[in-house]
Amino acid sequence: MQNLKNRATREKLFKASWYRAEKGDENDTRAILEKTAKLKMDKAHLMGKSSYAELNLMDQMAKKPENALKLLSQLANPAVAQAKKESDDIQKLIDEQKGGFSLEPWDWNFYAEQVRKAKYDLDENQIKPYFEVSTVLEKGVFFAAEKFYGITFKERKDLPVYHPDVVAYEVFDRDGKSLAIYYLDFYTRDNKNGGAWMSNFVEQSFTTNTKPVIVNVFNYQKPAPGKPSLISYDDVSTMFHEFGHTLHGLFANQKYVTISGTxxxxxxxxxxxxxxxxxxxxxxxxxxxxxxxxxxxxxxxALVEKIKKAATFNQGYATTELVSAATLDMAWHSVTSENQFKPTLEFEKDVLQKYGFTLPQVPPRYHSPYFAHIWGGGYSAGYYAYMWSDMLNSAAWDWIKNNGGMTRENGDRFRKYILSVGNSVDLNQAFRDFTGKDPEITPLLKDKGFVK
Ligand SMILES: [Zn+2]
Structure with missing residues (x-):
């Protein structure tokens, strides 16, 4: 959508996607999902709960659907207001180019990219020469962990690897003792899954007396022989992200695997x-x-400043589409009696209206008939989780910034209360132990550029 210059083609593509599962043919999912939602409600009733969301959230940090919905509603209004401003910027650009039409969902990505270039003048090719993959890893990711947590890393060329591209490190704790083995698999291959992730080959447990063995997998483009591997800022961010999961696994300090680490x-x-x-x-x-x-x-x-400024670009759109999808998910799974169900499209329309998602140019990221995460993907009443985690990390980072920043003391504190406890304690209490209070939404709104 971002690259299609022909507006009619964009519209055709958007509609083919949006209406893909509601054409009255054998791929129409509506009857199945209405039945699925009802069966999930029935299951919750059998378990003594009023709705599936209530059942599912019992062992989550949010605990109750109301708490998840409260977070979503705190995000919805500022996100929609910001998206409205962004849509005005885009409309202005369309008018300047004498487009002669009103912005529609299929135009957004195409024009947003032009606004981004004009507003931030940020060119990937300018940035990439500063991000060489092993320098980012050792002098960025490892450096930050050494400074904050006092851990150190040593490459181990003697350990077996499953592909010649894979590298292995031994990780040493602040007292110099061996803590874990850490594998990295940077480059994309034909037979490899896309995306980036962390997983444990071996999980930490005192019962089995095992230390963690962890892998981070990425899909960076492998450079030609003799050329440096230069990555984008997004890729840098992904490396720090996946390493954050790794830290959670590294500092695991539990008796049982099932509640250890991640x-x-x-x-x-x-x-x-x-x-x-x-x-x-x-x-x-x-x-x-x-x-x-x-x-x-x-x-x-100047370049650093551009990267920082561009971080809040298009956040109104991105947050609105996520929060509206999460609200739809929560609404479908909060139904408590059969008469509250309506036909799929009507149900969706009512929910979006009710919760203030009234900007037609920004549809939810997933439309109910093909919202695979929540019908078959294990995210039923769980899609809000991304935003919940977002609230936690903004609030915790805010605390760190206001209490001395990247000090070893703060690193030890974060490790003690957050990274080492796994699921062995009440995580709401763990958060309070770390920051002294419950998480608030304001730091997240600031990080997204919604409030100053
Ligand atoms: Zn992640």
């Missing part, structure tokens, strides 16, 4: 990873790793 509720699991992304732009960290691969010069301040 085996935590879904609305908590992205907290350690997302908070680690903040380190990428910490001045002390950035100046250590963002070095031009040829000249070894640090990134010019």
């Amino acid at each position: 085996n935590v509720p879904r609305d908590f699991v992205e907290f350690p990873s997302q908070i680690n992304e903040f380190f990428a732009l910490e001045p002390a960290v950035l100046k250590n790793y963002a070095l031009h691969y040829e000249t070894k010069q640090p990134m010019p301040t």
